[in-house]
Amino acid sequence: xxxxTQTPKFQVLKTGxxxxxxxxxxxxxxxxxxxxxxxxxxxxLIHYSVGAGITDQGEVPNGYNVSRSTTEDFPLRLLSxxxxxxxVYFCAAQGPxxxxxxxxxxxxxxx
Amino acid sequence: QQQVKQSPQSLxxxxxGISIINCAYENTAFDYFPWYQQFPGKGxxxxxxIRPDVSEKKEGRFTIxxxxxxxxxxxxxxxxxxxxxxxYFCAASMRPGNQFYxxxxxxxxxxx
Numbered sequence: 001x002x003x004x005t006q007t008p009k010f011q012v013l014k015t016g017x018x019x020x021x022x023x024x025x026x027x028x029x030x031x032x033x034x035x036x037x038x039x040x041x042x043x044x045l046i047h048y049s050v051g052a053g054i055t056d057q058g059e060v061p062n063g064y065n066v067s068r069s070t071t072e073d074f075p076l077r078l079l080s081x082x083x084x085x086x087x088v089y090f091c092a093a094q095g096p097x098x099x100x101x102x103x104x105x106x107x108x109x110x111x
Numbered sequence: 112q113q114q115v116k117q118s119p120q121s122l123x124x125x126x127x128g129i130s131i132i133n134c135a136y137e138n139t140a141f142d143y144f145p146w147y148q149q150f151p152g153k154g155x156x157x158x159x160x161i162r163p164d165v166s167e168k169k170e171g172r173f174t175i176x177x178x179x180x181x182x183x184x185x186x187x188x189x190x191x192x193x194x195x196x197x198x199y200f201c202a203a204s205m206r207p208g209n210q211f212y213x214x215x216x217x218x219x220x221x222x223x
Contacts, residue, residue, distance in 0.1 A: 004154075033211070040120070042200060042215040043155070058210065090154050098143045098204060100211060102154030 002026055004093050006103035013081040013110045021076040021106050023091030029101075031094035032074040033058070034066065036087040037105075043090065049074055081110045114138060115203050117214025124221050130188040132217045134201035137182065141203040141212075146175065146186045149198045149216075158199070159186070191221045
């Protein structure tokens with residue numbers, strides 16, 4: 001039982017490049033989220049999904065897209081990377097009583 | 112606008128001492144208040160959580176105190192150990208399936 005997995009662990013992009021951060025869970029939880037973590041700012045919600053085919057914006061959605069075609073997978077797409085998107089990204093799946101299970105994170109640097 | 116305000120930003124405690132981290136919120140619709148622990152290079156992990164129908168919850172050395180009238184809750188770590196050195200986040204949400212709002216984190220260092 002792997003829980004929540006994320007790939008890649010590290011990524012360096014040039015400004016303007018696009019990429020997809022992968023997230024998968026094997027707990028069959030409906031609710032999944034993407035957060036970014038920046039020093040002194042805690043975890044900020046980018047996008048979330050309450051189930052396959054349903055997504056919505058969080059606090060900081062600009063520059064990011066998501067889709068949810070299956071319960072297991074919730075990829076995050078950076079459309080045109082900017083230095084302001086340098087951050088650590090965490091994917092999470094939420095259990096039935098509200099507990100969140102986080103992945104190990106992706107550290108992204110945009111040059 | 113920060114939905115959940117956390118203090119202090121950093122905390123240094125001697126081994127065996129008590130670590131106290133505080134959080135405050137404004138939205139009275141919040142009804143789930145978890146604390147997460149994060150070690151360097153790892154994702155946050157749920158430590159302990161409370162709902163507003165109780166004023167205190169204890170799990171081992173970790174206790175949440177909840178003051179509904181003051182809209183505040185705090186994490187107490189008794190007999191703090193060097194292995195407790197980590198970043199701690201408080202959070203709040205309205206019900207399962209709703210958005211979580213996190214505090215800005217507290218970096219705890221426990222010195223031997």
